[in-house]
Amino acid sequence: MALTDTALKALKPKEIPYIVSDNRGLYAEVLPTGSIVWRYRYRLSGKREKLTLGKYPALTLKNARLKRDEAAQTVALGQSPAQKKQLAKVAGPENTTVAEFAERFFRDIQERDRKDSTIPRRYLDKDIVPHIGTKQVREITAEDVRSVVWRKKQQGFDAAAGQIRGLLKRMLDYAVTCGLLDHNPVAALPMRHVYRAAARDRALTPDEIRLFLRAMQVSNIRRQFKIAFQLILMTLVRKSELMLAQWRDVHLDEGEWHIPVENSKTGKPHIVYLSKQSVLLFRELKILAGNSAWVLPGRGTLTKPFAHNALNSALKVALQDQEIPAFTIHDLRRTASTLLHEKGWASDVVEKALNHTIGGVRGVYNRAEYAEQRKEMLQFWADFIDRLAPANNLVVMSASV
The missing domain is CATH 1.10.150.130 (Tyrosine recombinase, N-terminal domain)
Incomplete structure (x- = not known):
């Protein structure tokens, strides 16, 4: 028998849910909390499904029947109104921008x-x-x-x-x-x-390093970028690691720069042991950064670092009219790795300084940090770079930081 508003208002909750039917698959479910929910039960492809329409009295008896009729039309077209409703929840509004x-x-x-x-x-x-x-x-x-x-x-x-x-x-x-x-x-x-990424094997020769660093030092790019290029080459870090560096992680008195997990590509914290030249360059950057928390605060702001592509653009400017085959900032890391290996430094020490994950069985069992070897190697490498283009060329201020 069809429901009436009077019958609906008289419904009382029980300890367990129960249903009262209207007609053509529409029914009201009375919950122990006292809520009354409209549902529509139907068959599609031989399977029983049900669709929740809304709550009474917010959804009146009349409107519940109208929604039942709309859902029945969807079933007649061979579509599942329950599935369409679920997809709509996942998708969000149809006019989503x-x-x-x-x-x-x-x-x-x-x-x-x-x-x-x-x-x-x-x-x-x-x-x-x-x-x-x-x-x-x-x-x-x-x-x-x-x-x-x-x-x-x-x-x-x-x-x-x-x-x-x-x-x-x-x-x-x-x-x-x-x-x-x-x-x-x-x-x-x-x-x-x-875009098709090409396999890269570009490593600069010592003569190319000299030409690049000297051209960069006399170019009209920002002084922070000049120092950044010299530091990336000396410390073997990734561009992003320097661009996202904050002063709270740079400990100049201890000669250490701690790269936190969130800035490390390996997902593990990494310590960069700073050579005397690197400390000198960081002190200069500290003066240029003023009160900013960032090592390389962006142009016109102390609260954000430079944009990701800023150093790439600076590299193009620095290399203008130079007879040096094209290279990327990342190639500076490959350059350091190549020359340090050629000069006899152990591969595991070089890889650790590069913050690479050592693969294979050796990587599983080798947990050594090689701290002392890395300190010695990075000072050796900074001295080598300094003979090609001294870091002092980039320092015009003096301060005790």
Whole structure:
């Protein structure tokens, strides 16, 4: 027998849930708490399913029947209203924009799976959102993706274009998972057509190091960058490790720079033992940094470090009109590794100084830190570099820090 509002108002809770039926699959479930929930029961492909419609009295009897009828039409088309409702919960509103969905992607996926999201976040904020951020995710096309990626390529940053393409691929894969897209439009833009990383084996010769450092020292790039290049070469660190360094981790009196877990590519803290020349250069950077917590505070601000590509651009300027084959900042690490091996330093000591994870069985059993050997080697290496282009050339102030 069909329900009435009078009958619904008279329903009382019991110790266990119970149901009272209306008709055509609609029923009310009375919970021990006193709540009354509308549900619709139906069969699809021989299987029984149910759909929760809402709570009474917020959802009236009349409106519950209307929602039941809408769901019945969906079943008649061979679709599951319960599944559609679940997908809608996962997907979010149909008019979700790229900028809105990107925040969800970073919260749910990117920051969970990646240790450092600084660079992807920068690509999102500067290259993706300004151009397609207001578009609805459901409307994103291959042409939208192409316009963002090709814009970066036309600026001369092929590797960055490849990273932006990768970020869009992961983000829109998640949109497919959430039901906002039927397919990923990034698939129409294969990575091999955007950027193909070449295997690198570039290592500078001592003569090339001399030419580079002297050209860099007399160039018109920022003095912090001149010091940064000399430090990267002397300390064997990664560019990102220096760019993200803070003064709280630099202990000049002890001659140590502690790279914390969050800045270390290996996911483990790392100690860089500083040579006399490196300490001198850090003292100069301390003066230039003023009251900033960052070793290399950005242009016009003391609260943030320089942008990721700032040193790359400075390298291009420093190498203008120089007869030195092209190289990257990362090649300075390979240069140090190559020359130190050639000069007889033990491979494990070099690898530890580079903050590499030693592979194979040896890596499993070798827990040595080689602290004393690394101190000796890095001082030897700094003396070698100093004979090519003295660190004193970059110091114009004096202070006790």
